[in-house]
Amino acid sequence: MSALPQSPPSAPRRPSPGSRHLRLAGQRLFSVLLTLLGLLLLTFLIGRVMPLDPVLSIVGPDADRSTYQQVYHQLGLDRPIVVQFGYYLRDLLQGDFGNALLTGHPVTEDLARVLPATIELATLAIIVGTLLGVPLGVYAATRRGRLGDHAVRLISLMGHSTPIFWLGMMGLLVFYAWLGWAGGLGRVDFAYDGLVKPVTGLLLFDSALVGEWAVFGSALKHVMLPACILGLHSMAYISRMTRSFMLSQLSQEYILTARVKGLPERTVIWRHAFRNILVQLLTIVALAYGGLLEGAVLIETVFGWPGFGSYLTSSLLLGDMNAVMGSVLVVGTVFVALNLLSDALYQVFDPRTRQ
């Protein structure tokens, strides 16, 4: 047996930046999957202990025992919970979220229908909320303790504490019933219902895509009022947070230095202080957006908006666990994605995090 040539002892190798990133990405992916699995398990267990009977939702209160038992069996509820969860995960991995009791359609189809409706509403709302909230917050911070600050605080307080349901009703009364500016309930006038075949499900986009400008106009008229009311709610939160972030920056020494150097106040505020709160602000806006996606249920109810919030609430009240689990998975994924996005943006805007 010949001796193998001995390799010289080498210094411990440092992982290359590429493999470090890969490892980090793997860790992040693992933690995301674990989070979603935990969320699903928790929702599944809560669904099973909730005092709601999906069988009764299907068969109605007057069904006899044999019908009840038959449907109970068909839904697989006679299996142990662990087995039920196992089957659910197996189907989920194959892209099958199951059928919703509420609609009779596969949950994926339902989500593809209701999510774009809410995304359209929430996106416009967050744009309104950010465009109003950020300047107001900055303005309030620069007028700390003065009339302007108090006025913004009052507006924020009203925006945050006024029930959104009531705002919706009042909005309908004034802008729909009195002035006729808003388009009433639903996503589009009844006469236009079904005229545009959904491509993305975003009606504004789809109608513009096929050049149905009348439908586009009607859809815009319908979405603006609920979006503004939802935006008002987000504006309150965003402006308060902006003010708070700005105040902490404005008390920093580098701001003093900038002022001492004689920089115009506008430059000090927007180029120096505001730039440094961008990262935190992005997180706040992203979380507010996520909140709008699943929390617009009241405004969806008032405006007859067939969106995700209404779908989730109705499914929950019905004990429709396939729909609830699918919706929860979407909400979880949205929040995780927004967190990841905000982490990524941290790296873009804050050079220190790139180390």
Add this chain to the structure above:
Amino acid sequence: MNSLRSLGARALSASLLAAAMTCAHAKTPDDQLIIGVSMNNLLTLDPASATGNNVVEIACNVYDYLVELDANDPTRLLPGLAQEWTIAPDGRRISFKLRSEARFHSGNPVTAEDAAWSFRRVLKLNLAMASPWKSYGFTAKNIDQLIRATDAATLVIDLPQPTDPKIVLYTLGTSVSAVILDRKTVLEHDKNGDMGAAWLTTHAAGSGPFVLDEWRAKEVLIMSRYTRYWREPPKMRRVIMRHMTESQSLRLMLTRGDLDMATGLSVPDIEALKRNPEIDVHSVKRGTLYYVAVSAKDPKFADKRVREAVLRKLVDFDGINKSVMPYYGVYHQRPVPLGLTATLPEPGYQFDVVAARKLLADAGMPNGFKTTIRVVAESPFTNIATNLQSTLAKAGIDASILPGTGNQVYGAMRERNFEIIVGRGGGGAEPHPHSSLRALVYNPDNRDAAKLTNFQGWRTSFSDPELNQLIEGGLTQRDEKKQTELYVEAQRAFDADVPAIQPVSQMVDTVVLRKDILNYVGHPSVTTRLREVSKQR
């Protein structure tokens, strides 16, 4: 605080009315009927499994029935797909002659075999709507022999047990399970032997005046005119049912003219709309009853005197019907609905604390007791429950209200796990005393193990063999006079026995519509047909 709220509500109400008067009216298209309605309970369109009223309103416009019930006199049968029918002298066979000109929306002819298959399908799937047929003795096993087509135009139904054929005909004219399906089209969508159940959940295969275009759950249902309908085609080109749950939103849209009709409005909104000269309000009596029930399994309520105190002396029947029930129900205390020959005059139970206290004292509970009231958390149930809570308190009964969804409340009742419940039910779709008595009072086996969950009599754990016999006797008696006597006797026995369920009010459905809508006739059995509806513009 309450007065502030009330002031706020009035201010809102006044401003809504002002808006209604001042706003410029939009108009719905002349040839489309736009209806605002809550479709919360619409989970499927499959006639074998669809429960609730929503689906009946849709089914009777998309499908045809063999027979129809006259909306103005529901005891009068009118021809549907069957142009004539005969009942055998012994009452055990009904033969139908189907019209030859009827075509399904697919273009397939409507045949007796389609009709037989439609009924067999309901029994074989054994879903929610098999219930009425099972109560007449049909089963998945005997249905093939009992319901059959003898030729393309003749359908024969043999009744498996002595049953008044009238009630079977009424079921054929009212139950969603009695619509005639296009067998060939449905079977084209059969999936693993489900007889098209998955497909029919969201589609339809009928021969009715309207074709189902699209149903998006909790959003919209669109039907369009069937131009080859065997009767004259409908006046409206399209009917759009919009899912809407907010009463004030419905009111705004009605006043602006963006809706032609709406249901499910709150009482203040209906009152306000009544003052609008462009709006009409139609109320239709249903056979369903609002009731207060107790569990006779509970030792307290096992005592007849306590039941009498709680159900007959401590319910403020007048107050509830005057203050809570307008547009929801009308005063009624009998287990047989108003308007039937057999229905006795009201017994006149009155709120009487002194009599109630005496009954409770006689039962050994002079200081009352603690209890719970389960109630569906929506109007008018919660209003009845709070009224009952306050009247019970006057006799020392401390009742906590447990609000819940329909699923939770009736689920607990089905499990016999309740003390007091405020609910609604009792059949009543068929204009026949048996329909309500069977649902509310009949209980042939009171054991827990019997699990007769479809009978409210069983759910309340109350059973009286004499009452059961009278109900059974009424169903088999074909002589109308004798049958009426049996039902009268059953109501008297109900009076004397103090069963564990007490009707408070008979359901009324209120529809608000714009004045330019013509020929809308609400049907007591919910089969409101829209084929004649038009607009005067």
